[in-house]
Every structure is written in structure tokens, then in C-alpha cells.
Amino acid sequence: MKASAFTYHKPNSLEDALGLLQNEEDAKVLAGGQSLMPMLNMRFVQPETVIDVNGLDELARISVTDKLEIGALTRQKTLAKDPTIKQHLPIMQEALTWVGHFQTQSRGTIGGSLCHLDPAAELPMVALLYDAELQVASASGIRSIPMQEWALAYMMPSIGPDELLTKIMIKPWQGSHGYGFQEFARRHGDFAIAAAGCLIKIDNNIIEDIAISIGGVEDVPRRFTECEDVLRGMRYDIDDIKTHVREPLSQINYLDDSLVTGAYRRRLLKGLLIRAIEQAASRS
Amino acid sequence: MQEHEVQMQVNGKVVSGKVESRTHLGDFLRQSAGLTGTHLGCEHGVCGACTVIVDGDAVRSCLMLAVQADNCEVTTIEGIAEADGTLHPLQEAFRNNHALQCGFCTAGMITSLHAFLSENPNRSETEIREAISGNICRCTGYQGIVSAAMEAAEKLAKR
Numbered sequence: 001m002k003a004s005a006f007t008y009h010k011p012n013s014l015e016d017a018l019g020l021l022q023n024e025e026d027a028k029v030l031a032g033g034q035s036l037m038p039m040l041n042m043r044f045v046q047p048e049t050v051i052d053v054n055g056l057d058e059l060a061r062i063s064v065t066d067k068l069e070i071g072a073l074t075r076q077k078t079l080a081k082d083p084t085i086k087q088h089l090p091i092m093q094e095a096l097t098w099v100g101h102f103q104t105q106s107r108g109t110i111g112g113s114l115c116h117l118d119p120a121a122e123l124p125m126v127a128l129l130y131d132a133e134l135q136v137a138s139a140s141g142i143r144s145i146p147m148q149e150w151a152l153a154y155m156m157p158s159i160g161p162d163e164l165l166t167k168i169m170i171k172p173w174q175g176s177h178g179y180g181f182q183e184f185a186r187r188h189g190d191f192a193i194a195a196a197g198c199l200i201k202i203d204n205n206i207i208e209d210i211a212i213s214i215g216g217v218e219d220v221p222r223r224f225t226e227c228e229d230v231l232r233g234m235r236y237d238i239d240d241i242k243t244h245v246r247e248p249l250s251q252i253n254y255l256d257d258s259l260v261t262g263a264y265r266r267r268l269l270k271g272l273l274i275r276a277i278e279q280a281a282s283r284s
Numbered sequence: 285m286q287e288h289e290v291q292m293q294v295n296g297k298v299v300s301g302k303v304e305s306r307t308h309l310g311d312f313l314r315q316s317a318g319l320t321g322t323h324l325g326c327e328h329g330v331c332g333a334c335t336v337i338v339d340g341d342a343v344r345s346c347l348m349l350a351v352q353a354d355n356c357e358v359t360t361i362e363g364i365a366e367a368d369g370t371l372h373p374l375q376e377a378f379r380n381n382h383a384l385q386c387g388f389c390t391a392g393m394i395t396s397l398h399a400f401l402s403e404n405p406n407r408s409e410t411e412i413r414e415a416i417s418g419n420i421c422r423c424t425g426y427q428g429i430v431s432a433a434m435e436a437a438e439k440l441a442k443r
Contacts, residue, residue, distance in 0.1 A: 001328070007305060041308070041327045052349075100418070101332070103341075
């Protein structure tokens with residue numbers, strides 16, 4: 001349970017960090033360390049070089065223009081208490097109550113959650129709901145990636161070895177709407193066995209718009225567009241909704257492993273999804 | 285092998301030493317600072333036994349490199365009681381409520397609760413249970429620990 005030897009760098013500027021990422025072979029970025037450190041300790045990863053980005057204060061800021069810009073190095077504990085997040089993105093704070101423990105939130109970062117991309121991670125689910133844009137930088141420039149294209153495969157985000165996630169840009173929904181986030185884990189703070197997030201806009205009892213994200217049930221957290229398409233435009237009636245979500249829920253390729261069966265995940269997700277929709281509707 | 289000079293304040297005293305890049309804070313505290321009260325259980329952030337307080341925040345000492353704690357202020361279980369040995373209300377309450385058996389998780393429980401209650405001692409039982417949900421105890425069944433935390437919280441709130 002000890003990491004293998006590596007060379008440690010702690011750049012003081014983004015430019016230096018990107019230079020290191022470009023020049024060092026086999027480098028890993030260390031931010032909050034709440035995913036990388038376990039992987040190092042267990043030698044799941046044995047990089048030659050670790051680049052500690054904790055000195056890059058410019059990546060730890062939250063600002064608002066027409067959208068919310070969250071620096072990738074913003075700690076989860078900051079997000080959980082920040083008044084700007086509370087005002088514009090309360091679902092993120094609700095989702096954070098499920099993220100690890102307060103001792104891991106004191107170091108864990110939003111960028112780390114997005115780059116580690118655990119199938120059950122809550123923060124990617126929130127970013128998905130809003131079609132967030134992720135800004136990544138490298139020595140050759142900056143590009144931005146829509147959240148729905150971020151996950152390529154199991155724990156594999158769309159980011160190159162010489163790139164660094166710098167910013168998450170989120171456009172909050174306008175007008176009256178509600179949000180809901182539901183999850184089940186064996187222990188408070190453990191990775192979700194299943195989780196569902198929902199944003200809903202209801203006008204005259206008609207579901208004018210809806211966004212749903214699901215986590216823990218497949219290889220990657222994702223938008224549940226098949227279900228959204230079925231529900232959008234429907235009258236808001238929870239019994240009708242329960243009937244209509246059946247088909248899209250049955251199409252999911254549920255993770256099935258020695259600890260949790262796919263059938264159990266399917267049952268859980270159904271209940272959590274309905275609760276998330278009800279919770280969102282009650283707040284709209 | 286790359287080594288770094290580090291210096292930090294541990295329980296009010298300056299501790300310095302040479303560490304390898306890969307050495308985590310928990311190993312540094314135990315092996316270089318000789319503070320073996322910090323226990324390493326799982327070393328991947330799940331059990332909470334190694335929790336220490338760094339610049340006011342409870343953190344897993346197995347998930348932070350020693351070199352990252354350079355110039356930081358660290359409090360371990362050895363720094364919780366007063367200098368004359370008077371126990372902290374949390375330690376008193378743990379004794380009163382039989383909140384430990386083997387003691388392996390205790391250092392992490394107390395450092396976690398210390399950070400949690402320092403921020404705000406007015407906490408409900410549910411909040412306390414959630415706060416220690418990241419600390420695994422294999423002996424007690426948690427009841428004594430929760431009772432101790434409630435008792436200490438009440439005392440700390442009156443301070």
C-alpha cells in the first residue's frame with residue numbers, strides 16, 4: 001500500500017504546468033488527490049512524474065457572468081458553502097451532500113471528480129444536467145468540450161495526456177424550475193449504487209422541459225435523454241410518469257457485479273428517478 | 285530517488301525532515317515525527333483512521349503527500365489534549381461513554397470530530413453520524429462514539 005517512486009513537480013503558474021505536461025512522459029496531475037492518491041498507494045497507477053497543481057490559485061475561483069465559471073481546482077468544501085453556488089446552482093450543493101465525507105471534501109476538487117469520472121460520481125451528473133462546457137488547456141492552446149461528449153468510456157474523459165482541465169462553465173436554467181437529486185449507497189458518502197438528478201420546468205401542469213442524469217448504473221454517468229424525450233410535453237401526473245419511464249428504464253445496460261446485481265440497480269434507479277422527478281416538481 | 289526538505293508545525297512544534305516524493309503525510313508523521321498515534325488502516329481514504337487536521341481542515345493523511353504539507357500547520361491526536369495533559373472534552377467524553385474498545389479508529393474519530401465541532405458545536409445526532417460516516421469502527425457499533433460526540437458537543441457549545 002505504498003506508492004511507487006515518482007518525480008514530483010509543483011508548478012507555480014498555469015504556463016509552467018502546461019509546459020511540464022507537454023514535456024514530461026507519463027505524468028499524472030495531482031489536484032485534491034482523493035482519487036489519484038488511493039490509486040498511487042495501491043499501485044493501480046505508477047507514473048514517472050506527478051504534477052501537483054495545488055499552487056495554481058487562478059484555477060480555484062468561482063465567477064458569474066451570464067454563466068457560472070468554476071475553476072477546476074475549486075474544492076468540494078468550498079462549493080458546498082459558496083453563496084454564489086447556493087444562489088445559482090443549489091442542486092450542486094444538494095449533490096455534494098452525497099460526495100464522500102467532509103474529510104475528503106476538504107481536499108477533493110470539482111476538476112478531480114470530472115477527470116476521474118467514476119461511473120457513480122455526482123458532480124459529473126450535475127454538469128450533465130446543465131450541458132456544462134469544460135475548458136481544457138495545453139501548451140498549444142485552449143479548447144472547450146461539451147459535457148455530453150466528455151465521457152468516452154469507463155473512467156476515460158476526453159482529455160489528452162498534455163491537457164489540463166481548467167474551468168467548468170455552467171449556464172443555469174432561467175425562469176421558474178425545480179431540481180431534485182436522489183441517491184442510494186450502502187454507507188453515507190460511498191459511491192452510489194444508483195443515483196438520479198433532475199431539472200424540471202412545469203407550465204400549466206405541462207412538463208415544458210426536463211433534464212435527467214443517471215449515475216452508478218452504467219459505465220459512465222450520462223444524460224437519460226430517452227426518458228427526457230418521453231416525458232417532455234407530457235402532463236405532469238406522477239402515475240402517468242411512472243408508466244412512461246418503464247420503457248426507457250428497461251433499455252439501460254445495468255452494471256452487474258459480484259457486489260450489486262443489475263436487477264437491484266434497476267429497481268433502485270426506478271424508485272430514485274421517480275423521487276428525483278417528484279422532488280424537482282415540488283420545488284418548481 | 286527524489287527527496288525534498290519539508291518543514292511543518294506539528295502540534296505547535298516545528299518538525300522538519302527529508303522525504304521522498306511518494307511518502308504520504310501519515311507515514312511522515314509516524315516515521316519521521318515519531319507520532320504513532322495516527323493510525324494507518326486502509327491507506328486509500330476509506331477507513332478514516334489516519335485523519336489529521338491540516339490548516340484547520342480534517343484530511344486523510346494517507347491521501348496527502350508529506351511534501352504537500354510543507355509549511356502547513358498539522359494537529360494529530362497527540363496535540364488534542366492540553367500541554368499539561370488535561371484531556372479535551374472529546375477525550376473525556378470518549379472515556380465516559382466507553383466510546384472505544386481496541387482504539388485503532390479512535391485517533392481518526394477524535395481528530396474528525398474535533399474539526400467538525402470546532403466549526404460549529406451545535407450539531408444534531410444525525411449530523412454527527414454523517415460526520416463520522418467516513419470513519420470505520422469495527423468494535424463499538426458506534427453508539428458509544430455518538431453519545432460521546434453529543435456530550436462533548438454540548439460542553440464545547442457552552443465554552
